[in-house]
Amino acid sequence: MTLFPYSDIIFRSIAVYFFMTIALRIFGKKELSQLNTADIILILLISNSVQNAMVGPDTSLWGGLVAALVLFVINFTIKKLTKKYKIFGELFLDKPEVLIHNGKLDFKALSKLDISNEELKEAMREHGVEHFTEVKLCMLEIDGTISIITEDKKNLKQSHYKRKHNHKNFRK
Template sequence: MWNLSAPWWEFVLRGLIVYAALLFLMRVSGKRQIGQLSPLDLVLLLIISNAVQNAMNGGDNSVTAGLILAATLFGADVLVGYGTWRSHRLETLVEGRPEILIHQGEIFRDVMRRERITPRELQKALRRNGCERVADVHFAILETDGTVSVIQKEKSEEGQAKPTIDPMWQDPARPDADMSL
């Protein structure tokens, strides 16, 4: 129950290798896969967890091996989180960059194709954000967590759509300057 079949450092090394490999595979699979967990994705996640279990524990089912692996995985997650907080370069490497899907009502189909987002999924994201038409969108951005943020155009007095500028992105030296992108 408590006896290890291999040295403790081997479990740490196995856990770190599997953690890094899965992090890489999740990153390569795209933002959509991370942000929108479908039933197929859930099944895949469960199968992957079972598939990598033996790679981490090497057939050792002792409590000690399990605790070492759990501590290793939590520790790796904390270190990666701290590293991405400290380094913008590492954050971009691990989490990716937001992608613009729509700008001024124009859909960027090449980005949608690269991120494997269907037109129906984009429409659903727009409806979820209270937007009925693509023409009403100033920006639609696929965030690094897989969600879609939508910034709508606001209506002017003449009924024309004009972009909404968040004061956070406004340059204090130039109140008329749009610093959004």
């Protein structure tokens, strides 16, 4: 018997939290921008598979509550640390990526982020933009949306496009 009966659950929950955080960082923010049926099924299956990894043989109410509490505390702590210390923000938070700047496409960023020409054009059409040259700034935001800022003669307008699916590599 351990000193604290739930220390094993606490350790397991922390390990699963950090594993899931790293996995989501590796697979990228664009997958989270809009969930489809397969994504929801994946999330449900992952949650079911890691449940046992967190609580181990303790399937009691208290074991589940301790695991949930640990996850909430870790999440709260990480959010506070990312706001207070830049290093934690760099570790846990994605950064927005510039896709188009003053009408010029960043092919390296588009390729790295796996955003296709068709997807970029779709985002532009959704907001009434015909040509890349009309775009002052286009960004892939940290939440997976594509923001497009254009400057017309009278005013500046900004719009967001929610990514619907993952396309193949960007082709010039």
